[in-house]
Amino acid sequence: MKKILATTAALAMAASAGMAEVKVGLITTLSGGGAGLGIDVRDGFMLAINQSGRTDVEVVIEDDQRKPDIAVQLSDKMIQSEKVDVLTGIIWSNLAMAVVPAAVNQDVIYLSPNAGPSALAGKGCHKNYYNVAWQNDNLHEAAGAYANSAGYKNSFILAPNYPAGKDALTGYKRFFEGELAGELYTKLGQTDYAAELAQIRASGADSVFFFLPGGMGISFLKQYADSGIDLPVVGPAFSFDQGILQAVGGAALGVVNTSQWNKDIDNPTNAAFVESFQAEYGRLPSLYASQGFDTANLLLSALETASPDDGDAFRAALSAANFNSTRGDFSFGPNNHPVQTIYAREVIKEGDVFTNKIIGVALENHSDAYAAECKM
Amino acid sequence: MSTVLIIEQVLNGLQFGVMLFLMAAGLTLIFGVMGLINLAHGSFYMIGAFVAAAVAAATGSFLLALIAALIAAAAAGAIVEMVVIRRLYATDHLDQVLATFALILVFSEGTRWIFGSFPLFLDIPGYLSGPVTLPGGIQYPLYRLTLIGAGLAVGLGLWALIERTRVGIQIRAGENDREMIAALGVDISKLYTLVFALGAALAGLSGALVGAIQSVQVGMGEPVLILAFVVIVIGGIGSIKGAFVGALLVGLTDTLGGIFLPQLFKLFMEQSAATNAGSAVASMSIYILMSIVLIWKPTGLFGARP
Numbered sequence: 001m002k003k004i005l006a007t008t009a010a011l012a013m014a015a016s017a018g019m020a021e022v023k024v025g026l027i028t029t030l031s032g033g034g035a036g037l038g039i040d041v042r043d044g045f046m047l048a049i050n051q052s053g054r055t056d057v058e059v060v061i062e063d064d065q066r067k068p069d070i071a072v073q074l075s076d077k078m079i080q081s082e083k084v085d086v087l088t089g090i091i092w093s094n095l096a097m098a099v100v101p102a103a104v105n106q107d108v109i110y111l112s113p114n115a116g117p118s119a120l121a122g123k124g125c126h127k128n129y130y131n132v133a134w135q136n137d138n139l140h141e142a143a144g145a146y147a148n149s150a151g152y153k154n155s156f157i158l159a160p161n162y163p164a165g166k167d168a169l170t171g172y173k174r175f176f177e178g179e180l181a182g183e184l185y186t187k188l189g190q191t192d193y194a195a196e197l198a199q200i201r202a203s204g205a206d207s208v209f210f211f212l213p214g215g216m217g218i219s220f221l222k223q224y225a226d227s228g229i230d231l232p233v234v235g236p237a238f239s240f241d242q243g244i245l246q247a248v249g250g251a252a253l254g255v256v257n258t259s260q261w262n263k264d265i266d267n268p269t270n271a272a273f274v275e276s277f278q279a280e281y282g283r284l285p286s287l288y289a290s291q292g293f294d295t296a297n298l299l300l301s302a303l304e305t306a307s308p309d310d311g312d313a314f315r316a317a318l319s320a321a322n323f324n325s326t327r328g329d330f331s332f333g334p335n336n337h338p339v340q341t342i343y344a345r346e347v348i349k350e351g352d353v354f355t356n357k358i359i360g361v362a363l364e365n366h367s368d369a370y371a372a373e374c375k376m
Numbered sequence: 377m378s379t380v381l382i383i384e385q386v387l388n389g390l391q392f393g394v395m396l397f398l399m400a401a402g403l404t405l406i407f408g409v410m411g412l413i414n415l416a417h418g419s420f421y422m423i424g425a426f427v428a429a430a431v432a433a434a435t436g437s438f439l440l441a442l443i444a445a446l447i448a449a450a451a452a453g454a455i456v457e458m459v460v461i462r463r464l465y466a467t468d469h470l471d472q473v474l475a476t477f478a479l480i481l482v483f484s485e486g487t488r489w490i491f492g493s494f495p496l497f498l499d500i501p502g503y504l505s506g507p508v509t510l511p512g513g514i515q516y517p518l519y520r521l522t523l524i525g526a527g528l529a530v531g532l533g534l535w536a537l538i539e540r541t542r543v544g545i546q547i548r549a550g551e552n553d554r555e556m557i558a559a560l561g562v563d564i565s566k567l568y569t570l571v572f573a574l575g576a577a578l579a580g581l582s583g584a585l586v587g588a589i590q591s592v593q594v595g596m597g598e599p600v601l602i603l604a605f606v607v608i609v610i611g612g613i614g615s616i617k618g619a620f621v622g623a624l625l626v627g628l629t630d631t632l633g634g635i636f637l638p639q640l641f642k643l644f645m646e647q648s649a650a651t652n653a654g655s656a657v658a659s660m661s662i663y664i665l666m667s668i669v670l671i672w673k674p675t676g677l678f679g680a681r682p
Contacts, residue, residue: 183648194520195631223589226507247592
């Protein structure tokens with residue numbers, strides 16, 4: 001009897017080792033406001049998985065509805081009953097803060113395709129947490145650097161009154177050397193900016209920096225264009241991604257925004273990505289799609305050399321970042337956050353489609369302000 | 377803080393208030409006449425904006441888009457009333473809230489099905505775009521002035537409809553005593569459908585008008601719905617006049633509070649702390665206004681019933 005049991009156990013072990021199946025949980029926002037971002041991340045991620053041709057990587061996809069409590073439920077389910085090896089997909093920083101610390105402490109690897117809250121980059125960093133997109137401040141810092149190079153001396157800056165909004169203004173101020181004509185926190189989800197526009201008009205600023213993701217940015221830009229204010233605008237890529245530019249329309253033309261990715265970055269990986277994404281989904285990819293694609297390719301590259309069961313070897317393989325990124329050069333800093341070049345892009349019109357074109361480098365090989373605080 | 381800036385902000389507050397009134401008028405009518413809490417009212421706002429964006433994209437005419445938005449929202453309202461809402465009049469408010477909340481989900485996912493999950497484009501027509509110079513050298517967007525005008529005109533029309541026409545008499549009678557007017561031979565279910573469609577049409581119009589300067593996206597109606605509820609609570613539930621006064625109060629408080637509270641805090645606080653505290657209090661300001669009104673008049677400014 002004992003012998004039979006032992007044989008069965010040995011067989012079972014052999015079977016699981018032979019299949020070496022990797023299970024990935026992808027929790028992202030697929031319904032409600034902001035679903036466009038989650039859909040792009042998912043599509044980019046799945047494009048890379050499908051292109052790899054690997055059948056031993058199983059991806060479980062769930063919709064968090066942009067609600068922290070639902071994201072936590074889903075991650076508990078994925079870790080405890082689905083037994084995923086790797087989690088990824090979360091778009092919003094508040095959801096990431098609810099899910100990531102608990103997940104990485106249960107020995108699950110988390111690869112962030114979008115959110116990069118400062119709390120997880122500094123003292124709260126973790127060996128199982130990798131950010132493949134950016135630290136939240138990065139694109140704003142680049143906007144500040146760009147404003148210097150453009151010769152702006154007096155900026156009016158505004159962002160919504162929530163943690164990522166505060167990170168944004170902090171990031172801009174960290175690099176901008178000029179004066180501030182005004183600093184405003186708007187309500188999260190605000191759709192009417194008439195009052196803010198009146199203040200900008202009265203402030204005597206020579207430039208405007210804003211971070212208003214999603215629908216807020218669409219509203220702001222349309223109202224800005226209609227207000228008759230004629231100051232140059234700078235912002236992070238979040239209000240100028242491929243998904244929402246068509247909804248902003250002509251109001252965004254000529255606006256400079258900062259991004260770590262654009263479809264015209266010249267490398268073979270990116271060219272192939274843009275072409276295959278368009279062929280597969282019938283639309284141009286956004287930066288979110290590129291982040292999903294890079295996240296999946298990072299994971300695939302690590303799986304080439306190690307299995308998630310072997311924690312240290314797998315983490316070493318991830319840290320090596322030995323994959324071809326759509327952004328060109330990509331490496332991880334000491335806190336597992338990207339060291340990468342951030343570009344300044346300008347909104348242009350190609351035929352009937354609004355899109356971005358790179359006009360220069362805002363920050364070269366940029367890390368983040370919190371790396372030094374990270375003790376792993 | 378110049379006079380020009382203050383006048384501009386008052387105009388902004390008026391414009392915001394007038395658009396809120398279009399939402400709140402329908403909500404308060406439906407509650408007043410049928411005693412129904414309709415959480416799905418924001419969905420009609422969204423339907424109006426999406427239909428306007430689709431029609432504007434297809435025809436290029438903003439006016440046609442507005443008309444289509446009105447018709448589509450009214451039709452959606454009439455269908456919803458006949459299929460779902462009609463079964464809820466006799467039930468208590470909890471059932472109504474549950475059922476109309478379900479309608480929000482149905483409409484949101486339905487809209488995503490039809491239009492996709494990316495925001496749509498709806499722009500101000502060329503002849504209304506750009507700023508105009510008002511007396512005193514104030515630069516103000518023409519479209520926002522048009523919104524104020526359109527909102528006031530609709531408000532006036534609504535007043536005339538309710539105070540001066542036969543349908544208006546029936547609506548007012550329905551508010552007071554529904555058994556009695558049914559006994560007098562008025563087809564009460566037809567009247568309910570009409571009122572519901574009218575409310576939905578106003579919400580749709582407001583969605584289409586506002587959609588041109590904001591983003592047309594799934595879920596755009598719910599933030600406005602919350603404000604509209606605040607408006608009708610302040611104005612007194614069931615009262616159109618209350619909705620009008622309440623909407624202007626909320627619009628002005630919200631806009632002026634957002635500007636002047638941070639300035640006020642700067643008088644006795646350090647700059648960035650003042651900005652933080654000021655914006656925090658400003659986002660509470662309309663709820664503070666609501667509490668004050670309710671303490672002073674528990675039924676709202678013009679409300680007859682608790």
